[in-house]
């Protein structure tokens with residue numbers, strides 16, 4: 462699925478929570494001898510791409526993203542880096558890559574059975590593939606919109622079928638399966654972290670999911686958006702009640718993979 466209508470301001474409303482896993486992923490990348498080509502797949506606004514450039518100042522660093530608004534923000538904020546606007550389903554680097562990094566993007570692509578071996582094949586000897594993807598498909602954040610879309614809306618009539626199809630369902634496979642696709646690896650680090658995100662403001666879980674997961678659904682719903690929003694917000698409030706200070710705790714799990722090719 463191609464990225465659709467991302468809003469950099471909305472996405473960065475929770476910049477700390479969205480950035481932290483990317484920083485933790487970067488910290489787990491082992492030393493790579495004299496990296497020349499570093500690529501950030503699904504770079505978004507480029508704030509993490511800039512950290513890659515800081516860590517490897519001698520490398521050519523390229524951010525790739527399919528969304529024109531995100532790419533425009535990245536170009537404006539970091540004109541010194543190289544930016545490509547392209548669909549990751551078809552884009553290819555123009556040579557072997559020393560560090561191939563992707564934070565919170567590859568779950569937007571389907572067919573991981575072809576994607577991951579393809580990414581692995583781009584690694585230079587000693588090169589590293591580092592990936593983080595949300596992994597909470599059964600959590601209320603994801604289950605509630607699915608439940609709402611799978612029943613008739615209040616007042617009858619079906620939701621537009623494009624909206625039902627636009628909701629990303631479980632994309633990830635077992636960590637061991639990714640491990641198999643990333644072979645041969647000189648080193649392989651796989652882990653999963655649950656962040657207990659403390660969110661504030663009105664309907665913060667709705668604000669969170671409409672900054673990413675629900676973007677294509679809202680686009681496909683068109684004028685039905687308001688009915689959908691009312692139903693999902695009400696269910697989110699029940700699933701994630703605020704505490705006495707008005708803060709909502711949103712558990713959010715993410716899968717991390719770091720594979721280094723043999724030298």
Ligand SMILES: C[S@@+](CC[C@H](N)C(=O)[O-])C[C@H]1O[C@@H](n2cnc3c(N)ncnc32)[C@H](O)[C@@H]1O
Pocket residue numbers: 462463464465467479483502503504505506507509525526527528531547548549550563564565566569570673
């Ligand atoms: C959740 S954002 C992550 C952005 C950045 N990596 C970060 O961590 O802040 C996901 C990004 O992946 C991009 N994306 C999703 N599917 C894509 C595709 N098929 N081709 C290119 N970019 C895609 C979106 O445009 C979006 O900018």
